[in-house]
Amino acid sequence: MTALPTLAVVGATGAVGTVMCELLTGRRNVWGEIRLIASERSVGRRVRCRGEELVVQALTPEAFDGVDVAMFDVPDEVSAEWAPIAVTRGAIAVDNSGAFRMDRDVPLVVPEINPEQVRNRPRGIIANANCTTLAMIVAVAPLHREYGLRELVLASYQAVSGAGQSGVDILHDQLTKVAGDRTLGSRTGDVRQAVGDDLGPFPAPLALNVVPWAGSPADSGWSSEEMKIRNESRKILGLPDLKVSATCVRVPVVTAHSVAVHAVFATEVDAEGAREALRNAPGVILVDDPAAGEFPMPIDAVGTDPSWVGRIRRALDDPRALDFFVTGDNLRKGAALNTAQIAELLAKELRTP
Amino acid sequence: MTALPTLAVVGATGAVGTVMCELLTGRRNVWGEIRLIASERSVGRRVRCRGEELVVQALTPEAFDGVDVAMFDVPDEVSAEWAPIAVTRGAIAVDNSGAFRMDRDVPLVVPEINPEQVRNRPRGIIANANCTTLAMIVAVAPLHREYGLRELVLASYQAVSGAGQSGVDILHDQLTKVAGDRTLGSRTGDVRQAVGDDLGPFPAPLALNVVPWAGSPADSGWSSEEMKIRNESRKILGLPDLKVSATCVRVPVVTAHSVAVHAVFATEVDAEGAREALRNAPGVILVDDPAAGEFPMPIDAVGTDPSWVGRIRRALDDPRALDFFVTGDNLRKGAALNTAQIAELLAKELRTP
Structure with missing residues (x-):
């Protein structure tokens, strides 16, 4: 052709x-x-x-x-x-x-x-x-190549646009309803009352809240979204026995999913080596200087191509584990x-x- | 007397x-x-x-x-x-x-x-x-008594009132600035621009964002807040060698901290046994029926005394591990x-x- x-x-x-x-x-x-x-x-x-x-x-x-x-x-x-x-x-x-x-x-x-x-x-x-898998896996893969991945413990901070345009619309609607009332968020149920019954694609209000549920019920209390991250991570990395525990949580962010990652490897790790691997990895941008206010956040990552990675540190009680935070635009890379x-x-x- | x-x-x-x-x-x-x-x-x-x-x-x-x-x-x-x-x-x-x-x-x-x-x-x-430790530990302790705790991997969703009244004030200010502009949250930096330079006690805007940082820099990239959770959990439970990895993240919630918990125990666990232990535990309320929209959330837990616990499931790849979600009012129990x-x-x- x-x-x-x-x-x-x-x-x-x-x-x-x-x-x-x-x-x-x-x-x-x-x-x-x-x-x-x-x-x-x-x-x-x-x-x-x-x-x-x-x-x-x-x-x-x-x-x-x-x-x-x-x-x-x-x-x-x-x-x-x-x-x-x-x-x-x-x-x-x-x-x-x-x-x-x-x-x-x-x-x-x-x-x-x-x-x-x-x-x-x-x-x-x-x-x-899946968009959450993608944001995270681009940063995990270079570390897997370096140290040999064995286990992932993940907690997500997922944006409303992961549920489509109707998710974005309902969050903006809810923000309009809660803004200006400075008493809200201090009594049980006050936000539910202010927001009303229209929750869009979500099971609860997102304004001034976090919702520990995304997707539909899967086996044994796990959500479909949590199962996707486990199954897809295994398939993409070619690790059929990878241990994965994910908790998926929706947050009042328009676009860009974040994931707190605890990754356990086959060999000892060090934070500077991990940073070096990520600095040279395609599709990743390293933002890791907390004292200077530099860490990955949705308001910066939205509208950009790479996965933003930072807060990289070796686990204090396990020399084979790294903890870090990843944010990626769920509509772009995701x-x-x-x-x-x-x-x-x-x-x-x-x-x- | x-x-x-x-x-x-x-x-x-x-x-x-x-x-x-x-x-x-x-x-x-x-x-x-x-x-x-x-x-x-x-x-x-x-x-x-x-x-x-x-x-x-x-x-x-x-x-x-x-x-x-x-x-x-x-x-x-x-x-x-x-x-x-x-x-x-x-x-x-x-x-x-x-x-x-x-x-x-x-x-x-x-x-x-x-x-x-x-x-x-x-x-x-x-x-x-510390308020984050308290919300979480009340739910973890009964499970420790049942199964013998060995390790905690935690990711927090912390409310702005954890930083005092000035944290609450700045979030309400920011919400007023972003509400009504339905284009916000879709371009890098657009929320920063709308919110302006006054960030109150936080290193970044909280409206339409999550900020993976709380406290001050401690050792090796860890934050003081993350170290507190590790040290205090060990002291309260009397487990000086407990393995703890926490990632502390601030979210746009007024009051009530949440924590995604991955807990590894000495013996095999089962979700129903864990639910039973929590149902009978003081200071805990069990809300665990995702299909019915029941899980712990800040907008419900705020203003109440107990730690709300739900999303309880046994890890799919480790019969000794439980994953669950806890929310507690950081100004009350916290x-x-x-x-x-x-x-x-x-x-x-x-x-x-």
């Missing part, structure tokens, strides 16, 4: 799709035609993408004709149905949903970690990891950026004779 | 002191005279406490004459100077600062866990633990309530011939 390949973006008008158009605008000479596809209610909408005004098309089998790579940023059940249809029409599907991540015949690719896996795609589908990076690996492959 | 003992509250007009007056109002027939003491700028102020209007007195050595128990809710350096003075005047000091907690001759008392330690006070001083409980143990002792 000498012409630039054709890209389809399915779910182009959602929270992730919007960031995707932004990213594509900054990445010229990768794609020929870009086709935006979305659900019925967005069809006909005009969206600016890569300097062009594109008209959103309907999701039909024919929409994939002539498409080389189709990105999916849609709910699990839509991906489960439509990614295979895109494949039968000749496209390679890069899916950001949870539908295929744990499928043995679908690779789970993080380009900084396992780019070679893109070629191993018997179903013609490549999966993108979703659109990683998908775009996978698609670019495919574009390169398609152009190589 | 047949008359009721005299109580002094030093720091009566601060965030914790205010809650203390509220608590004393609900606890009649414990104290005879209550004497409120505060810094210069509050002297002469009238404060309602236990139905009486009390006039705030100056902090002088004479203020402690005739006092049986003196509670201190003041900065470390004020406690360090004045608690011993109160003792020389005949009072027993119950101190909520960090000044004496790790002193070998000062017991660190949590009445649900080690009440017998109040009698072991060679310096006449009894210390109250400060004023625990101090009041210690003082009441002393009042009982003073009244027993």
Whole structure:
């Protein structure tokens, strides 16, 4: 193929799709035609993408004709149905949903970690990891290469945009309701009363609160989100027996997930060695000078590509363990950026004779 | 002694002191005279406490004459100077600062866990633990009794009132500045710009953010707050070799600290056994039905006495480990309530011939 390949973006008008158009605008000479596809209610909408005004098309089998790579940023059940249809029409599907991540015949690719896996795609589908896994794993992988990872104990601080645009909208609504009343947050239930019954996609108010639950109930009290982080970390790192305990917590942050990480390794670690490994790692930015006010935070990491890592210290009671804090934009590296990076690996492959 | 003992509250007009007056109002027939003491700028102020209007007195050595128990809710350096003075005047000091907690001759008392330690006070001083330690340890202790604790990996979600009233004020100020602008939180630095340079007692904005830092720099990248949790947990539980790794993070919550806990024990655990132990434990309320939206959260725990515990599950990869989430009011059990409980143990002792 000498012409630039054709890209389809399915779910182009959602929270992730919007960031995707932004990213594509900054990445010229990768794609020929870009086709935006979305659900019925967005069809006909005009969206600016890569300097062009594109008209959103309907999701039909024919929409994939002539498409080389189709990105999916849609709910699990839509991906489960439509990614295979895109494949039968000749496209390679890069899916950001949870539908295929744990499928043995679908690779789970993080380009900084396992780019070679893109070629191993018997179903013609490549999966993108969960946003919380992605923010964290980019920083964990270089340390694994250095010291040999054995165990992860994780606690997350997840942004509302992980639940889509409706999550962002409800947090802004709630902030408007609680701002200005300086008595709020000091009596049981006062915030619930101020916020009212509309909780959007969340089981409790997010304003002036943290909610220790994300996803749906899985086995034995674990949430689906916590299981995803465990299963996906194992698959991406190729460590099927990795011990993982995650607690997923939603916080009143718009965008950028953070994770407090306690990582246990096979060998002794040292904080300066870990910093050195992270300084040289792709997709990572080191911000680790607490005395100067430098540590990873959502308000800085949002809108940027890398995972921000800091607060690196060796456990005081275990010379094989490191504690650190990671923050990454869940809509960029956690979703659109990683998908775009996978698609670019495919574009390169398609152009190589 | 047949008359009721005299109580002094030093720091009566601060965030914790205010809650203390509220608590004393609900606890009649414990104290005879209550004497409120505060810094210069509050002297002469009238404060309602236990139905009486009390006039705030100056902090002088004479203020402690005739006092049986003196509670201190003041900065470390004020406690360090004045608690011993109160003792020389005949009072027993119950101190909520960090000044004496790790002193070998000062017991660190949590009445649900080690009440017998109040009698072991060679310096006449009894210390109250840090607010984050307290919220968590009340739930950990019954599990330690059941299974034998070996290790804690903790990540905190700490409220702004842990930094005093100025922390509460700055969060409300910042919320007013960010509310209504629905674009905020989506570009790097946009929240910093909206909030401005006044950050109150914090190193970064709290609105729409989480800040992985609390306290001052301690050894090797650890914060003083993280060291306190480790040292105090060991002292309270009487486990000098307990392995503890804590990451302390400030979140935009007014009051009530939360902690994600990964606890490793000497023996195998089971989630239902842990729930049973917690159901019967003093100072704990079990809220553990995620499918029904029941888990511990600041907006519910604030203004209440117990530590709220939930999300209890056995680690999937370690039959000796439990993961759970705890939330407790940092001004009540985390400060004023625990101090009041210690003082009441002393009042009982003073009244027993």
